[in-house]
Amino acid sequence: MKKEIALGIDIGGTNTAFGLVDREGNYLAGASIATDKHADINDYLKEMSAEIEKLNAFLKGQFEILGIGIGAPNANYYKGTIENAVNLRWKGVIPFCNMLKAYFPDIPSFITNDANAAAIGEMVYGGAKDMKDFVMVTLGTGLGSGFVANGKLIYGHDSFAGELGHINVEPHGRQCNCGLQGCLETYVSATGVKRTVFEMMSRYNDPSPLRDISFNEMSAKKVSELAEQNDKIALKTFAFTGELLGKALANTVAITSPEAVFLFGGLAKSGRLIFDPTKEALDKNVLSTFAGKVKLLPSQLSDNAAVYGAAALAWNELKK
Numbered sequence: 444m445k446k447e448i449a450l451g452i453d454i455g456g457t458n459t460a461f462g463l464v465d466r467e468g469n470y471l472a473g474a475s476i477a478t479d480k481h482a483d484i485n486d487y488l489k490e491m492s493a494e495i496e497k498l499n500a501f502l503k504g505q506f507e508i509l510g511i512g513i514g515a516p517n518a519n520y521y522k523g524t525i526e527n528a529v530n531l532r533w534k535g536v537i538p539f540c541n542m543l544k545a546y547f548p549d550i551p552s553f554i555t556n557d558a559n560a561a562a563i564g565e566m567v568y569g570g571a572k573d574m575k576d577f578v579m580v581t582l583g584t585g586l587g588s589g590f591v592a593n594g595k596l597i598y599g600h601d602s603f604a605g606e607l608g609h610i611n612v613e614p615h616g617r618q619c620n621c622g623l624q625g626c627l628e629t630y631v632s633a634t635g636v637k638r639t640v641f642e643m644m645s646r647y648n649d650p651s652p653l654r655d656i657s658f659n660e661m662s663a664k665k666v667s668e669l670a671e672q673n674d675k676i677a678l679k680t681f682a683f684t685g686e687l688l689g690k691a692l693a694n695t696v697a698i699t700s701p702e703a704v705f706l707f708g709g710l711a712k713s714g715r716l717i718f719d720p721t722k723e724a725l726d727k728n729v730l731s732t733f734a735g736k737v738k739l740l741p742s743q744l745s746d747n748a749a750v751y752g753a754a755a756l757a758w759n760e761l762k763k
Protein backbone atom coordinates (compact mmCIF):
# COMPACT_ATOMS: atom_id res chain seq x y z
CA MET A 444 0.00 0.00 0.00
CA LYS A 445 1.22 3.48 -0.84
CA LYS A 446 1.90 5.89 2.01
CA GLU A 447 -0.50 8.81 2.15
CA ILE A 448 0.95 12.30 1.94
CA ALA A 449 -0.08 15.91 1.36
CA LEU A 450 1.58 18.35 -0.98
CA GLY A 451 2.25 21.78 0.56
CA ILE A 452 2.91 24.71 -1.77
CA ASP A 453 4.12 28.10 -0.55
CA ILE A 454 3.84 30.79 -3.21
CA GLY A 455 5.98 33.85 -2.60
CA GLY A 456 6.66 36.79 -4.88
CA THR A 457 10.14 35.52 -5.76
CA ASN A 458 10.09 31.79 -5.08
CA THR A 459 7.61 28.97 -4.77
CA ALA A 460 8.60 26.20 -2.39
CA PHE A 461 6.78 22.89 -2.23
CA GLY A 462 7.15 19.71 -0.27
CA LEU A 463 5.59 16.36 0.51
CA VAL A 464 4.61 16.04 4.17
CA ASP A 465 3.01 13.05 5.86
CA ARG A 466 0.28 13.10 8.50
CA GLU A 467 2.83 13.00 11.33
CA GLY A 468 4.65 16.04 10.01
CA ASN A 469 7.62 14.32 8.38
CA TYR A 470 8.97 16.33 5.48
CA LEU A 471 9.83 13.70 2.85
CA ALA A 472 11.07 15.70 -0.11
CA GLY A 473 10.76 19.14 -1.56
CA ALA A 474 11.94 21.55 -4.23
CA SER A 475 11.40 25.09 -5.37
CA ILE A 476 10.98 27.10 -8.56
CA ALA A 477 11.15 30.81 -9.35
CA THR A 478 7.70 32.42 -9.21
CA ASP A 479 8.66 35.67 -10.89
CA LYS A 480 10.13 33.93 -13.96
CA HIS A 481 6.67 33.31 -15.38
CA ALA A 482 4.44 36.16 -16.54
CA ASP A 483 1.98 33.50 -17.76
CA ILE A 484 0.51 31.39 -14.98
CA ASN A 485 0.11 28.40 -17.34
CA ASP A 486 3.88 28.25 -17.88
CA TYR A 487 4.34 28.42 -14.12
CA LEU A 488 1.91 25.57 -13.46
CA LYS A 489 3.56 23.47 -16.17
CA GLU A 490 7.01 23.86 -14.59
CA MET A 491 5.71 23.21 -11.08
CA SER A 492 3.80 20.04 -12.00
CA ALA A 493 6.87 18.72 -13.86
CA GLU A 494 8.97 19.29 -10.71
CA ILE A 495 6.35 17.54 -8.58
CA GLU A 496 6.37 14.57 -10.97
CA LYS A 497 10.17 14.44 -10.58
CA LEU A 498 9.78 14.34 -6.77
CA ASN A 499 7.31 11.53 -7.06
CA ALA A 500 9.68 9.60 -9.35
CA PHE A 501 12.53 10.25 -6.90
CA LEU A 502 10.42 8.70 -4.16
CA LYS A 503 9.81 5.80 -6.56
CA GLY A 504 6.07 6.36 -6.59
CA GLN A 505 5.67 4.90 -3.10
CA PHE A 506 3.37 7.72 -2.10
CA GLU A 507 -0.12 8.83 -2.87
CA ILE A 508 -0.89 12.56 -2.69
CA LEU A 509 -4.27 12.87 -0.94
CA GLY A 510 -4.57 16.64 -0.98
CA ILE A 511 -2.82 19.84 -1.97
CA GLY A 512 -2.57 22.82 0.39
CA ILE A 513 -1.45 26.21 -0.87
CA GLY A 514 -0.33 29.32 0.97
CA ALA A 515 -0.31 32.44 -1.23
CA PRO A 516 -0.67 36.20 -0.92
CA ASN A 517 -4.25 37.50 -1.24
CA ALA A 518 -5.67 33.99 -1.42
CA ASN A 519 -9.42 33.53 -1.10
CA TYR A 520 -10.10 30.31 0.79
CA TYR A 521 -13.78 30.23 -0.14
CA LYS A 522 -13.26 30.70 -3.88
CA GLY A 523 -9.88 28.98 -4.36
CA THR A 524 -8.55 32.13 -5.98
CA ILE A 525 -5.60 34.51 -5.71
CA GLU A 526 -6.99 38.03 -5.98
CA ASN A 527 -5.05 41.08 -7.16
CA ALA A 528 -1.81 40.16 -5.38
CA VAL A 529 0.58 43.12 -5.66
CA ASN A 530 3.68 40.95 -5.24
CA LEU A 531 2.81 38.50 -8.03
CA ARG A 532 3.02 39.00 -11.79
CA TRP A 533 -0.41 37.43 -12.43
CA LYS A 534 -2.90 40.26 -12.27
CA GLY A 535 -6.61 40.17 -11.52
CA VAL A 536 -8.38 37.17 -10.05
CA ILE A 537 -6.59 33.86 -10.66
CA PRO A 538 -8.76 30.72 -10.22
CA PHE A 539 -5.73 28.88 -8.87
CA CYS A 540 -7.37 25.72 -7.46
CA ASN A 541 -9.40 25.22 -10.64
CA MET A 542 -6.35 25.64 -12.85
CA LEU A 543 -4.44 23.11 -10.76
CA LYS A 544 -7.11 20.51 -11.64
CA ALA A 545 -5.72 20.33 -15.20
CA TYR A 546 -2.54 18.86 -13.73
CA PHE A 547 -3.89 16.93 -10.73
CA PRO A 548 -7.46 16.05 -11.73
CA ASP A 549 -8.20 13.67 -8.85
CA ILE A 550 -6.58 15.56 -5.97
CA PRO A 551 -8.53 18.20 -4.02
CA SER A 552 -6.72 21.47 -3.39
CA PHE A 553 -7.19 24.20 -0.77
CA ILE A 554 -5.73 27.69 -0.62
CA THR A 555 -5.33 30.37 2.04
CA ASN A 556 -2.99 33.28 2.67
CA ASP A 557 0.52 32.53 3.92
CA ALA A 558 0.00 33.76 7.49
CA ASN A 559 -3.17 31.66 7.85
CA ALA A 560 -1.25 28.64 6.54
CA ALA A 561 1.44 29.30 9.15
CA ALA A 562 -1.26 29.45 11.87
CA ILE A 563 -2.63 26.06 10.78
CA GLY A 564 0.93 24.71 10.67
CA GLU A 565 1.45 25.85 14.28
CA MET A 566 -1.84 24.19 15.24
CA VAL A 567 -1.17 20.85 13.51
CA TYR A 568 2.60 20.46 13.91
CA GLY A 569 3.88 23.23 16.19
CA GLY A 570 3.48 24.85 19.60
CA ALA A 571 -0.30 25.32 19.37
CA LYS A 572 -1.13 21.59 19.20
CA ASP A 573 -3.18 21.73 22.39
CA MET A 574 -4.59 25.22 21.96
CA LYS A 575 -7.98 26.27 20.69
CA ASP A 576 -7.38 30.02 20.79
CA PHE A 577 -4.23 31.68 19.61
CA VAL A 578 -2.85 34.30 17.27
CA MET A 579 0.01 33.74 14.84
CA VAL A 580 2.01 36.82 13.88
CA THR A 581 4.45 36.41 10.98
CA LEU A 582 7.19 39.01 10.82
CA GLY A 583 8.84 39.22 7.42
CA THR A 584 9.07 42.03 4.88
CA GLY A 585 5.58 42.82 6.14
CA LEU A 586 3.45 41.67 9.09
CA GLY A 587 0.94 38.86 8.57
CA SER A 588 -1.41 37.22 11.03
CA GLY A 589 -3.74 34.28 11.45
CA PHE A 590 -6.40 34.05 14.16
CA VAL A 591 -7.59 30.75 15.60
CA ALA A 592 -10.66 30.98 17.85
CA ASN A 593 -12.66 28.09 19.29
CA GLY A 594 -10.33 25.70 17.44
CA LYS A 595 -11.00 27.19 14.03
CA LEU A 596 -9.14 29.58 11.79
CA ILE A 597 -11.15 32.76 11.31
CA TYR A 598 -11.67 33.44 7.59
CA GLY A 599 -14.37 36.06 8.02
CA HIS A 600 -17.13 37.05 5.63
CA ASP A 601 -14.95 37.32 2.53
CA SER A 602 -11.98 35.11 3.56
CA PHE A 603 -9.62 38.04 4.25
CA ALA A 604 -9.93 38.21 8.06
CA GLY A 605 -6.89 38.81 10.26
CA GLU A 606 -5.10 41.72 8.62
CA LEU A 607 -3.37 42.81 11.83
CA GLY A 608 -0.56 44.34 9.77
CA HIS A 609 -2.92 47.03 8.53
CA ILE A 610 -4.52 48.27 11.72
CA ASN A 611 -3.68 51.89 12.41
CA VAL A 612 -1.14 52.52 15.16
CA GLU A 613 -0.20 56.11 14.30
CA PRO A 614 -2.61 58.68 12.85
CA HIS A 615 -0.92 60.36 9.84
CA GLY A 616 1.95 57.90 10.34
CA ARG A 617 4.16 56.18 7.80
CA GLN A 618 2.89 55.52 4.27
CA CYS A 619 2.01 51.82 3.77
CA ASN A 620 2.07 49.81 0.51
CA CYS A 621 -1.66 49.25 0.96
CA GLY A 622 -2.36 52.97 0.44
CA LEU A 623 -3.17 53.73 4.08
CA GLN A 624 -0.98 55.58 6.57
CA GLY A 625 0.31 54.48 9.96
CA CYS A 626 -0.28 50.72 9.52
CA LEU A 627 1.34 48.43 12.11
CA GLU A 628 3.50 46.73 9.45
CA THR A 629 5.16 50.01 8.47
CA TYR A 630 6.72 49.88 11.98
CA VAL A 631 6.78 46.21 12.98
CA SER A 632 8.44 44.27 10.13
CA ALA A 633 11.92 44.01 8.64
CA THR A 634 11.16 47.05 6.50
CA GLY A 635 9.70 48.91 9.49
CA VAL A 636 12.87 48.30 11.55
CA LYS A 637 14.93 49.71 8.69
CA ARG A 638 12.81 52.85 8.63
CA THR A 639 12.97 53.19 12.43
CA VAL A 640 16.73 52.85 12.69
CA PHE A 641 17.17 55.93 10.47
CA GLU A 642 14.68 57.83 12.59
CA MET A 643 16.61 56.90 15.75
CA MET A 644 19.88 58.04 14.16
CA SER A 645 18.40 61.45 13.41
CA ARG A 646 16.78 61.80 16.84
CA TYR A 647 19.75 60.75 19.00
CA ASN A 648 23.46 61.38 18.62
CA ASP A 649 24.87 58.15 20.05
CA PRO A 650 27.81 56.97 17.92
CA SER A 651 27.00 53.77 16.03
CA PRO A 652 28.45 51.73 13.13
CA LEU A 653 24.90 51.80 11.75
CA ARG A 654 25.58 55.39 10.66
CA ASP A 655 27.98 54.11 8.00
CA ILE A 656 25.34 51.94 6.32
CA SER A 657 23.18 53.28 3.47
CA PHE A 658 19.41 52.75 3.43
CA ASN A 659 19.63 50.13 0.70
CA GLU A 660 22.31 48.18 2.52
CA MET A 661 20.63 48.37 5.93
CA SER A 662 18.81 45.27 7.17
CA ALA A 663 16.91 44.24 10.29
CA LYS A 664 19.52 41.50 10.70
CA LYS A 665 22.34 44.07 10.94
CA VAL A 666 20.37 46.06 13.51
CA SER A 667 19.80 42.85 15.48
CA GLU A 668 23.52 41.94 15.40
CA LEU A 669 24.48 45.38 16.70
CA ALA A 670 21.81 45.31 19.38
CA GLU A 671 23.41 42.10 20.62
CA GLN A 672 26.60 44.15 21.06
CA ASN A 673 24.68 46.77 23.07
CA ASP A 674 24.65 49.39 20.32
CA LYS A 675 22.40 52.16 21.69
CA ILE A 676 20.72 53.08 18.40
CA ALA A 677 19.98 49.41 17.66
CA LEU A 678 18.61 48.85 21.18
CA LYS A 679 16.37 51.93 20.91
CA THR A 680 15.10 50.63 17.57
CA PHE A 681 14.09 47.29 19.08
CA ALA A 682 12.56 48.92 22.17
CA PHE A 683 10.41 51.16 19.93
CA THR A 684 9.39 48.26 17.63
CA GLY A 685 8.48 45.98 20.56
CA GLU A 686 6.50 48.70 22.29
CA LEU A 687 4.34 49.28 19.20
CA LEU A 688 3.82 45.56 18.68
CA GLY A 689 2.96 45.02 22.37
CA LYS A 690 0.41 47.84 22.35
CA ALA A 691 -1.20 46.49 19.17
CA LEU A 692 -1.32 43.00 20.68
CA ALA A 693 -2.92 44.38 23.86
CA ASN A 694 -5.79 45.64 21.67
CA THR A 695 -5.90 42.40 19.70
CA VAL A 696 -6.08 40.21 22.80
CA ALA A 697 -9.22 42.03 23.91
CA ILE A 698 -11.04 40.84 20.79
CA THR A 699 -10.52 37.05 20.72
CA SER A 700 -8.98 36.31 24.16
CA PRO A 701 -6.18 34.04 22.91
CA GLU A 702 -4.20 31.70 25.16
CA ALA A 703 -1.02 32.67 23.33
CA VAL A 704 0.44 34.87 20.65
CA PHE A 705 3.16 33.23 18.53
CA LEU A 706 5.81 35.27 16.77
CA PHE A 707 7.31 33.80 13.63
CA GLY A 708 9.86 34.94 11.05
CA GLY A 709 13.08 36.90 10.73
CA LEU A 710 12.42 39.48 13.46
CA ALA A 711 11.17 36.82 15.89
CA LYS A 712 14.62 35.24 15.62
CA SER A 713 16.03 38.31 17.40
CA GLY A 714 14.79 36.63 20.57
CA ARG A 715 14.61 38.69 23.77
CA LEU A 716 15.45 41.86 21.80
CA ILE A 717 11.93 41.82 20.40
CA PHE A 718 10.14 39.57 22.94
CA ASP A 719 11.04 41.59 26.07
CA PRO A 720 9.76 45.04 25.00
CA THR A 721 6.73 43.46 23.31
CA LYS A 722 5.73 41.51 26.43
CA GLU A 723 6.26 44.55 28.64
CA ALA A 724 4.05 46.77 26.48
CA LEU A 725 1.44 44.01 26.12
CA ASP A 726 1.12 43.57 29.89
CA LYS A 727 1.15 47.31 30.54
CA ASN A 728 -1.57 48.17 28.03
CA VAL A 729 -3.91 45.19 28.20
CA LEU A 730 -7.29 45.20 29.95
CA SER A 731 -6.84 43.93 33.54
CA THR A 732 -9.03 40.86 32.78
CA PHE A 733 -6.27 39.57 30.47
CA ALA A 734 -3.21 40.90 32.30
CA GLY A 735 -0.45 38.33 32.78
CA LYS A 736 -2.55 35.57 31.19
CA VAL A 737 -1.50 35.77 27.56
CA LYS A 738 1.66 33.88 26.61
CA LEU A 739 4.00 35.42 24.08
CA LEU A 740 5.84 32.52 22.43
CA PRO A 741 8.27 31.86 19.60
CA SER A 742 6.83 29.70 16.81
CA GLN A 743 7.87 26.05 16.98
CA LEU A 744 7.83 25.69 13.20
CA SER A 745 11.09 25.27 11.29
CA ASP A 746 12.29 27.21 8.27
CA ASN A 747 10.01 25.16 6.04
CA ALA A 748 7.08 26.49 8.07
CA ALA A 749 5.16 27.86 5.12
CA VAL A 750 5.28 24.51 3.32
CA TYR A 751 4.36 22.68 6.54
CA GLY A 752 1.50 25.12 7.03
CA ALA A 753 0.21 24.58 3.51
CA ALA A 754 0.41 20.79 3.94
CA ALA A 755 -1.32 21.10 7.33
CA LEU A 756 -4.14 23.04 5.63
CA ALA A 757 -4.66 20.08 3.29
CA TRP A 758 -4.67 17.55 6.18
CA ASN A 759 -7.06 19.74 8.15
CA GLU A 760 -9.49 20.03 5.24
CA LEU A 761 -9.31 16.30 4.44
CA LYS A 762 -10.29 15.55 8.05
CA LYS A 763 -13.54 17.53 7.67
Ligand SMILES: [Zn+2]
Binds near residue numbers: 609
Ligand atom coordinates in the same frame (compact mmCIF):
# COMPACT_ATOMS: atom_id res chain seq x y z
ZN1 LIG B 1 -1.32 49.03 5.32
